[in-house]
Amino acid sequence: MKIIYNNFLPLPGFYAMVFFGVILARKKYRPLPERTLNHEAIHAAQAAECGGWILFYLRYLWLWIQYGYGNNPFEREAYEYAGYGSYLLSRISFAWKKYIK
Numbered sequence: 001m002k003i004i005y006n007n008f009l010p011l012p013g014f015y016a017m018v019f020f021g022v023i024l025a026r027k028k029y030r031p032l033p034e035r036t037l038n039h040e041a042i043h044a045a046q047a048a049e050c051g052g053w054i055l056f057y058l059r060y061l062w063l064w065i066q067y068g069y070g071n072n073p074f075e076r077e078a079y080e081y082a083g084y085g086s087y088l089l090s091r092i093s094f095a096w097k098k099y100i101k
């Protein structure tokens with residue numbers, strides 16, 4: 001994924017975010033660690049199975065309202081497997097749904 005380093009997005013306190021398939025990262029975290037790249041790649045896989053970025057963001061927002069950021073099922077999957085570079089090769093579709101209570 002393309003990475004755009006900048007001083008504005010994501011908001012302070014976050015390393016990076018994926019925005020329609022492009023990673024936006026704060027300059028002070030350059031270069032992003034592999035773990036963060038894997039995290040954002042997991043979000044890209046989630047978005048693809050949700051039917052695209054717009055539908056992913058709508059669903060993400062809905063889950064954020066219900067679970068907050070840290071317990072958002074999309075984030076839980078992405079954080080849990082960010083350390084496994086080969087995770088996406090064996091990932092089961094809609095794996096994030098297992099975090100929905």
Ligand SMILES: [Zn+2]
Pocket residue numbers: 039043074075078
């Ligand atoms: Zn995330």
